[in-house]
Amino acid sequence: MIEAIKNHKSIRKYRPDAISGEVLDSVLKAGTRASTTGNMQVYSMVVTTDPVLKEKLWEAHFRQDMVKTAPVHITFCADFNRFNTWCRQRDAKPGYDNFLSFFTAAIDALLASQNVCLEAESQGLGICYLGTATYNADLISDILELPAGVVPVAAIVMGYPEGEVPLTERLPMDAVVHKEKYKNFSSEDIDRIYKEREESAQTAELLKINGLETLAQIFTDKRYTKNDNEFFSEKYLNFIRKQGFL
């Protein structure tokens, strides 16, 4: 297996060492080799290293330390702005003010992001995706001065890792792989698939700290609650609309 894929870990602690321009350029170039719809390349990568801007991004990303400590922050955006500008300059009427176009551009951005992450890891860097990019896309947009047609869909921090972290376990393969058609899960399947994770020492610790009965409740009641999901859904949809996609 490609080493960078096999050894991928989310890195949350970084050494202060800068990333050289040469290394950073090659990592970004790897992003541009990913497939994009119709080779339109309707995405952008905003690379932020300035401490003042990173401090603002840190606020938008729920004050996660790594946004300040990692030397590089990259925001991956669904981006029809450049393409639309080109169309208008070439006597062509762009029809990309709709959800499908947003989603198409989001796919471009996300495939590029994964190339960037793997190439970074293959060069000894560490990365961590920030789920908060969609939560506070509007604030991030203000900080990075994104024009209409541009919406953040993912963000990462990048730098040289401080210390070692173990590989994260994954569910058994049949939790995510379906042969030929979708095969739904029996109650026994669910028990088996989640068994190892539910019986881990880490889960016991989490349940004790949170005073909850099941690992699933940690997700539904603490980490990803219905209230938060609904609040941020509305906020993200409003922003996608504001940027001209709905």
Place this chain on the structure above:
Amino acid sequence: MIEAIKNHKSIRKYRPDAISGEVLDSVLKAGTRASTTGNMQVYSMVVTTDPVLKEKLWEAHFRQDMVKTAPVHITFCADFNRFNTWCRQRDAKPGYDNFLSFFTAAIDALLASQNVCLEAESQGLGICYLGTATYNADLISDILELPAGVVPVAAIVMGYPEGEVPLTERLPMDAVVHKEKYKNFSSEDIDRIYKEREESAQTAELLKINGLETLAQIFTDKRYTKNDNEFFSEKYLNFIRKQGFL
């Protein structure tokens, strides 16, 4: 640069050779190593090789030959079905019936898909993304019997390439990379960025065939028209809603 990233090409012609179970498993396993939000792994990969099912998928993917000729077809889905089933079985109330949860799951699926593609390429296979996965997500769902909570976001074909294809050119790096903040494009920037592509022999040929004046019009008037985009936006949003995410 990682060889598979550097040499990536979309492959549209395949040899009939099957992919061994061992190779396929290792490629799918690479998918599972990608980051997912909160390690929830809210995605699925439906791997279809059966010719009868592939014939149906071929219809849904606008009858693109490669869907029939490539030995393997993989549909990557945003998938909260397994997670919701687990929650309900563990006395936890899932709150994932909203747009943010759909988009979170779509990110999981897309990052996994890129890992799968790169690992496949590193093992001598070729792949091609099918943009039609979002256009006809509803038809694909019928064929693959996807339950509520599951929405196709990408699909690929995979197999051993027939013949050679050249690398596809990309726009200059500053078309997609922004330093610190977003830098909008002047009219001169646009001219420079698109110059090589607009002046290519391939473009001259396309304009002649289509009787159009500019390359941009090929996109707006032929390949990705406003009417089509609006039609498929509505259809995709309706399907996302039907699957319980809006």
